[in-house]
Amino acid sequence: MKRRPTIIDVAKQAGVSKTTVSRVITGDGANVREETVQRVQEAVEELGYTHNAVASSLRTARTNIIMLSLPDITNPFWPAVARGVQDRMEKEGYAVVFANSDWDTEREKMFLEMARRNRFDAILINPVHVSNDELKATHIPTVLIGSHEGFPDFDIVGSNTYGATQLALTHLYDLGHRRIGLIRGRRESRPGHSRLRSYTDFLQEKQIPLDNSLIMRVPFDENGGRQALQQLLSLSTPPTAVLAANDILAIGALQAAHEAGISVPDHLSIVGIDDIFAASATTPPLTTIAKPQYEIGKQAAEFLLDHLEKEPALSLSKRPFTPRRHLFDCTLQQRGSTAPPIN
Amino acid sequence: MKRRPTIIDVAKQAGVSKTTVSRVITGDGANVREETVQRVQEAVEELGYTHNAVASSLRTARTNIIMLSLPDITNPFWPAVARGVQDRMEKEGYAVVFANSDWDTEREKMFLEMARRNRFDAILINPVHVSNDELKATHIPTVLIGSHEGFPDFDIVGSNTYGATQLALTHLYDLGHRRIGLIRGRRESRPGHSRLRSYTDFLQEKQIPLDNSLIMRVPFDENGGRQALQQLLSLSTPPTAVLAANDILAIGALQAAHEAGISVPDHLSIVGIDDIFAASATTPPLTTIAKPQYEIGKQAAEFLLDHLEKEPALSLSKRPFTPRRHLFDCTLQQRGSTAPPIN
DNA sequence: TTGTAAGCGTTATCAT
DNA sequence: ATGATAACGCTTACAA
Numbered sequence: 001m002k003r004r005p006t007i008i009d010v011a012k013q014a015g016v017s018k019t020t021v022s023r024v025i026t027g028d029g030a031n032v033r034e035e036t037v038q039r040v041q042e043a044v045e046e047l048g049y050t051h052n053a054v055a056s057s058l059r060t061a062r063t064n065i066i067m068l069s070l071p072d073i074t075n076p077f078w079p080a081v082a083r084g085v086q087d088r089m090e091k092e093g094y095a096v097v098f099a100n101s102d103w104d105t106e107r108e109k110m111f112l113e114m115a116r117r118n119r120f121d122a123i124l125i126n127p128v129h130v131s132n133d134e135l136k137a138t139h140i141p142t143v144l145i146g147s148h149e150g151f152p153d154f155d156i157v158g159s160n161t162y163g164a165t166q167l168a169l170t171h172l173y174d175l176g177h178r179r180i181g182l183i184r185g186r187r188e189s190r191p192g193h194s195r196l197r198s199y200t201d202f203l204q205e206k207q208i209p210l211d212n213s214l215i216m217r218v219p220f221d222e223n224g225g226r227q228a229l230q231q232l233l234s235l236s237t238p239p240t241a242v243l244a245a246n247d248i249l250a251i252g253a254l255q256a257a258h259e260a261g262i263s264v265p266d267h268l269s270i271v272g273i274d275d276i277f278a279a280s281a282t283t284p285p286l287t288t289i290a291k292p293q294y295e296i297g298k299q300a301a302e303f304l305l306d307h308l309e310k311e312p313a314l315s316l317s318k319r320p321f322t323p324r325r326h327l328f329d330c331t332l333q334q335r336g337s338t339a340p341p342i343n
Numbered sequence: 344m345k346r347r348p349t350i351i352d353v354a355k356q357a358g359v360s361k362t363t364v365s366r367v368i369t370g371d372g373a374n375v376r377e378e379t380v381q382r383v384q385e386a387v388e389e390l391g392y393t394h395n396a397v398a399s400s401l402r403t404a405r406t407n408i409i410m411l412s413l414p415d416i417t418n419p420f421w422p423a424v425a426r427g428v429q430d431r432m433e434k435e436g437y438a439v440v441f442a443n444s445d446w447d448t449e450r451e452k453m454f455l456e457m458a459r460r461n462r463f464d465a466i467l468i469n470p471v472h473v474s475n476d477e478l479k480a481t482h483i484p485t486v487l488i489g490s491h492e493g494f495p496d497f498d499i500v501g502s503n504t505y506g507a508t509q510l511a512l513t514h515l516y517d518l519g520h521r522r523i524g525l526i527r528g529r530r531e532s533r534p535g536h537s538r539l540r541s542y543t544d545f546l547q548e549k550q551i552p553l554d555n556s557l558i559m560r561v562p563f564d565e566n567g568g569r570q571a572l573q574q575l576l577s578l579s580t581p582p583t584a585v586l587a588a589n590d591i592l593a594i595g596a597l598q599a600a601h602e603a604g605i606s607v608p609d610h611l612s613i614v615g616i617d618d619i620f621a622a623s624a625t626t627p628p629l630t631t632i633a634k635p636q637y638e639i640g641k642q643a644a645e646f647l648l649d650h651l652e653k654e655p656a657l658s659l660s661k662r663p664f665t666p667r668r669h670l671f672d673c674t675l676q677q678r679g680s681t682a683p684p685i686n
Numbered sequence: 687t688t689g690t691a692a693g694c695g696t697t698a699t700c701a702t
Numbered sequence: 703a704t705g706a707t708a709a710c711g712c713t714t715a716c717a718a
Contacts, residue, residue, distance in 0.1 A: 006711055017689045022713060033687060053460040054400045055711035058694050063397065065440070065461075074423055074620070079416045086443055095457055097408070098441045100429055114438055117396040118408075222620070251624045258626065277417070277565070281594045283601070283626025349695055360705045365697060374703060398695035401710050 005047040014043035025051055057119065066304065067115045069099040069108065069125040072220075075248060076276040077293060078126075081145065084297025085124060092305060094121070103220075105129040112138050122304050127151070141307035145300050147194060147327055155307075156325045157300040161273075164289040164330035165198035165243070168271045171287070171332055172241045176340045177269060178208055181239035183228040183249050185220035195245055195273075214239055218249070225252020226259075233260055240268065240341040247272035247279045247288055254282055254337065265339035275333050284336025292328050299326050348390040356386035368394055400462065409647065410458045412442040412451065412468040415563075418591060419619040420636060421469075424488065427640025428467060435648060437464070446563075448472040455481050465647050470494070484650035488643050490537060490670055498650075499668045500643040504616075507632040507673035508541035508586070511614045514630070514675055515584045519683045520612060521551055524582035526571040526592050528563035538588055538616075557582055561592070568595020569602075576603055583611065583684040590615035590622045590631055597625055597680065608682035618676050627679025635671050642669050 007025070011018040016036060023032050024040040032040075043049075057063045068085055070078045086096050097120065099111035108130050115123050116138055123142040127135065132151045135142050144151055147158035172180055182199050196215070203210050213235055218224030225244055229252070232238055244250035250272030257264050264270055264284060272279060275290035303324065350368070354361040359379060366375050367383040375383075386392075400406045411428055413421045429439050440463065442454035451473050458466050459481055466485040470478065475494045478485050487494055490501035515523055525542050539558070546553050556578055561567030568587055572595070575581055587593035593615030600607050607613055607627060615622055618633035646667065 008711080018712080019689060019691095019714085020687085023688090026713080028713095031687060036687080050456075050459045052462065052711055054397060054406065054462050055694090056713075057397045058395075058401050058696085058711080059713045061694080074419070074426060076417070076419055076422075076620070079419075079422055082441070083417060083443060083445075086441075095440055095442075095461065097438055098425075098429075099438075100426060102426075113393075116393045118438065119395065119397050222624075248620075255624065277419070277591075278621035278624045281565075281598065281621050281625050351695080361695090362697085362705055362707095363703085366704090369697080371697095376703060379703080395695055398710090399697075401695080401712085402697045404710080 004052075005049045006052070007049070009047055010040065010043045010049050013047060014039045016040060061119070063119050063121055064093055065095045065097055065118070065120050066122040066124060067097045067099055067111065067120045069101060069111050069123065069127075071101050071103050071108075071126060071128045073098065073100045075246075076278065077246070077274050077291075080276075080293035081297040081300075084294040084299075085301045086297075088298045088301035089304070092308075101128060103128060109134070115140055122308055124300055124304060141304065143300050143303045143307070145296065149194070152323060153321065155303040155323050156327075157296055157303060158325075158327050159291040159296065159330050160327040161194045162198045164273055164291070165195045166202060167330060167332050168243050168273065168289050169199065169202045171334070171338065172243065172269060172271060173202075173206060175241075175269065175338060177239075177241040179211075179214070179237065179239045179241070181214045181216065181228075181232045181242040183216045183218065183225060183232075183242060183244040183253060185224065185245050185249065186217050199243070220246075220249070222248055222252035222255070225249035225254075226256040227252075229253035229256035230260070233257075233262065238268075241271070241338070242268065243271045243273075245273060247274040247276045247286060250286055250288065250337075251278060251282055254286065265337050267342055269338040269341070271338060273330075279333070280335065282337070287335045287338040288333050289330045290333040291330050296328060299328075347395075348392045349395070350392070352390055353383065353386045353392050356390060357382045359383060404462070406462050406464055407436055408438045408440055408461070408463050409465040409467060410440045410442055410454065410463045412444060412454050412466065412470075414444050414446050414451075414469060414471045416441065416443045418589075419621065420589070420617050420634075423619075423636035424640040424643075427637040427642075428644045429640075431641045431644035432647070435651075444471060446471060452477070458483055465651055467643055467647060484647065486643050486646045486650070488639065492537070495666060496664065498646040498666050499670075500639055500646060501668075501670050502634040502639065502673050503670040504537045505541045507616055507634070508538045509545060510673060510675050511586050511616065511632050512542065512545045514677070514681065515586065515612060515614060516545075516549060518584075518612065518681060520582075520584040521684075522554075522557070522580065522582045522584070524557045524559065524571075524575045524585040526559045526561065526568060526575075526585060526587040526596060528567065528588050528592065529560050542586070563589075563592070565591055565595035565598070568592035568597075569599040570595075572596035572599035573603070576600075576605065581611075584614070584681070585611065586614045586616075588616060590617045590619045590629060593629055593631065593680075594621060594625060597629065608680050610685055612681040612684070614681060616673075622676075623678065625680070630678045630681040631676050632673045633676040634673050639671060642671075 007018045007021040011021045021040050024037050101108040123140050126146045136153055144154050144156040147161045216228035218228045253270055262268050272286050272288035275288045279286040279288045350361045350364040354364045364383055367380050444451040466483050469489045487497050487499040490504045559571035561571045593613055596613055605611050615629050615631035618631045622629040622631045
């Protein structure tokens with residue numbers, strides 16, 4: 001039973017000190033003779049040595065691991081974002097740990113604790129229940145994903161949800177719709193607000209009276225969308241168009257429409273938000289507001305790297321911190337689920 | 344600038360030795376007086392101490408982190424599997440690092456190297472390019488996900504791809520189809536084989552002559568499916584039904600059919616495999632073969648835990664190892680994209 | 687350019 | 703039931 005070789009073994013084999021080995025391995029080769037580098041590398045080969053990142057982390061206080069905390073990895077929106085994050089962070093040598101809170105408060109907090117215990121270098125999070133102060137208390141450099149308010153102490157990357165909603169509503173309005181339903185996710189409290197605000201602002205601007213029976217609040221999944229639409233259809237004067245807070249809800253609504261024998265877009269227009277893969281696979285393909293998911297992830301990583309390059313521990317506490325927000329604009333992805341109202 | 348408190352600080356505060364603190368923290372409280380436990384815990388509270396997992400790992404040679412290596416996290420199949428893995432592993436206190444190889448050989452290998460350097464406790468992988476021996480060389484307990492052959496040294500969890508294919512073909516055959524196209528993914532070399540074998544076996548059993556022009560091999564995405572179907576439709580006698588190796592390909596094919604003005608299922612039946620979310624969102628909803636994705640992930644985690652509970656380092660090398668394979672049966676999810684052929 | 691030696695924060699071993 | 707002390711494998715002043 002041979003244990004794994006350490007730098008000491010390598011040092012012996014190469015006939016140098018472990019310091020020198022360390023210098024070679026960390027690429028700090030600047031101050032090592034070329035010939036010595038060779039000898040060390042040969043020894044590494046021969047022994048099949050692998051650098052022990054754990055020991056290194058203990059010494060350097062950097063793990064090169066970051067955490068990405070998300071509410072629901074099975075919503076296709078997030079994997080696309082995650083890829084942007086990963087592509088960028090990997091390039092800098094960071095590994096990305098996924099934390100899937102499943103909308104659960106305790107889990108979300110547990111993950112923060114995990115990040116602390118494991119001394120992860122940074123956190124990227126779409127906060128669902130966790131507060132600004134709780135995030136600050138981790139003392140870990142953190143960047144938020146999602147257009148959230150109430151987080152004055154952090155950089156935020158997201159999309160312009162307010163604008164996205166306006167875009168969708170304008171599209172419907174221009175087609176001639178005046179009675180427009182809104183399907184919101186129940187859990188999505190914070191961004192949900194910005195959608196709602198955008199909705200009411202829009203109605204006001206267009207001088208359309210607000211009808212609360214047109215606003216549905218349902219669980220954030222396909223079935224939620226289905227239920228919401230069923231209820232909307234049962235109104236004495238149903239809407240001629242519906243905006244759903246995301247594509248999953250919209251697809252559920254679309255299915256409910258099919259099931260109810262309502263033809264989309266002839267008798268009902270439906271718009272989603274996100275532009276996930278499935279949006280283009282429905283019939284009719286879903287008109288939706290596209291968010292640059294990959295870019296969002298990438299930009300979030302970029303912000304994080306800024307924090308990491310400076311003094312990791314101090315970035316939050318010390319110098320006056322002005323949070324940056326990068327909200328990507330969204331674009332209308334016009335497909336087949338919207339058309340002028342029939343009458 | 345106060346550094347983070349260590350067990351030494353806690354020990355001082357509580358008036359005990361750091362050994363005792365360690366005992367309390369690791370839950371090894373068996374041999375500590377209740378009163379002492381109290382004192383230590385109070386000190387922990389007061390100082391805001393968090394256990395340093397890195398230092399602990401260095402000493403114990405366990406990180407409580409496992410790696411999940413996947414080819415494409417944006418294929419909705421995998422997040423569902425991942426959730427099963429995470430739910431199970433979390434319960435045992437493990438964190439899960441995602442590695443997204445994006446079908447790239449170098450990246451996949453790089454991730455193995457990462458797992459070694461970081462001393463991850465185990466690897467869960469859907470191997471795309473990596474070989475049995477390369478996996479063995481990591482000396483890290485590993486379990487495979489996916490129905491792969493050529494990996495004699497590892498436990499495998501997956502689904503019965505061969506059976507799934509038979510199921511789909513039988514369904515089409517029973518509907519009356521005799522000319523059935525097959526759309527395979529180009530990259531998916533190994534499981535692709537088992538689908539192909541199942542396909543040819545089936546034809547043979549039913550005494551249908553094999554027509555190679557009915558077998559398409561395309562990139563593993565929506566566009567691949569689209570292209571494949573276009574080509575199949577351009578044949579002098581096109582197939583009356585098509586089986587796609589996964590739902591993404593099937594959805595691409597479905598779209599191509601729409602675009603070509605071919606009505607599904609009236610003029611063409613399409614079957615997918617996986618039953619991802621989008622499969623039920625298409626019109627017509629896709630008939631497909633459902634795999635128990637969450638269960639697959641959970642079972643894989645279960646196998647892994649077996650390895651972890653025994654001597655981690657020895658599980659591969661020592662005692663005679665009989666690999667287990669747990670292949671879940673798949674079920675036909677009959678929806679709207681299949682019907683008897685028209686003639 | 688290279689080596690010596692002192693940590694990093696734990697846990698394991700052995701005493702007491 | 704508790705404590706002293708030696709690892710764990712690496713990085714980093716400081717010396718040479």
